[in-house]
């Protein structure tokens with residue numbers, strides 16, 4: 001079947017695929033930047049001791065993890081205009097990706113922090129450090145190191161999830177692939193072209209993960 | 223320097239410290255011993271505010287720990303704490319472990335803190351391990367770094383919670399030697415330990431705890447040779463046979 005791929009059509013649509021690729025890259029980076037910000041805030045709220053500050057973080061994380069991304073997307077897409085908030089589709093898309101991924105990022109960072117032994121915290125407290133100093137100097141540097149792989153995993157999920165934005169007519173990779181299918185009745189050519197582009201993004205992220213872990217080895221440790 | 227008055231503490235319904243009365247003066251070295259679960263750790267953890275208490279009074283270096291306005295951070299700068307499990311920061315070198323709090327809490331410049339830190343690491347016999355990470359050091363070396371880390375804040379009081387009980391026997395003495403010289407320099411110390419040699423050498427007093435109460439207070443020689451209470455005799459016979 002692959003032998004019968006119409007590569008001429010694929011090449012013809014290369015500029016569109018390239019546009020889709022750039023668009024997906026942009027959606028994913030902004031979406032993930034938003035997710036990191038939201039995730040860090042939600043995580044910070046969920047581990048601090050004041051209950052009424054913890055509650056909104058818990059509700060947010062649970063609500064996102066319990067519902068499908070597609071439902072979240074439609075909820076904002078149809079819900080926001082009802083509240084009188086009219087945003088461009090692409091912005092709604094980025095908000096949904098950030099909100100969705102942010103909840104998972106919060107959980108990843110939280111598990112890293114909870115893995116730090118009580119003794120580390122006590123040593124820091126005993127030396128007179130403030131809460132913020134403990135976080136910045138002792139807890140986060142240790143907690144974040146093992147979260148980098150799961151975070152990159154989450155970024156990979158986000159890249160793939162961004163394809164759902166094609167449903168609210170944001171032009172990105174999946175949408176670009178569908179155009180080949182629709183214009184030329186060649187669904188396989190469209191799918192293969194987009195799959196290759198997603199694969200490229202995947203390897204870019206894996207490369208990043210590799211470089212990071214190479215640079216951040218503890219000296220003297222494999 | 224440290225003054226407990228009728229202090230009581232509960233963990234939920236468990237009464238872990240019962241009517242503690244104890245005064246430690248400047249330069250004094252007090253050894254605390256007693257069976258497991260008797261409240262020794264809890265007692266010294268109250269002194270730097272790691273554990274709150276419910277009743278009674280505790281004043282340390284002029285700080286009233288019972289008051290709600292007590293400036294715990296300022297107190298903690300004056301009180302070093304050495305843990306059984308060292309608790310060195312694994313992502314920092316020995317020297318960084320030692321200089322971190324002086325730089326960020328005391329506000330020393332990096333150069334000043336480095337000078338002070340190097341001198342202390344030399345003093346505990348680790349001049350050649352300053353750039354090592356904790357996982358590259360033996361238990362005894364790690365505990366000596368931990369002691370240097372506390373000392374680098376130039377505290378007025380040092381607390382030790384079983385500093386040698388996680389160590390292999392051949393490493394115990396290198397840590398005790400550091401503690402002995404610290405005691406001889408006049409540091410005010412409270413040490414939870416069953417190391418009788420250490421107590422005999424430098425302790426002014428030995429306190430024996432059982433089930434949350436101070437059962438006996440004596441000078442080390444009489445405590446070890448002629449314990450007064452039934453429970454301390456019982457405890458000593460067990461420890462001595464080990």
Ligand SMILES: Nc1ncnc2c1ncn2[C@@H]1O[C@H](COP(=O)(O)OP(=O)(O)OP(=O)(O)O)[C@@H](O)[C@H]1O
Pocket residue numbers: 233236238256257258259260261262263264265
């Ligand atoms: N965080 C805690 N919550 C509930 N109970 C605790 C807690 N910490 C200690 N306890 C209990 O308080 C009592 C005193 O504990 P503590 O650790 O002070 O004893 P210890 O004399 O230091 O014992 P060990 O020699 O085993 O270290 C024990 O019964 C212990 O189980």
Ligand SMILES: [Mg+2]
Pocket residue numbers: 262263264383384
């Ligand atoms: Mg203990």
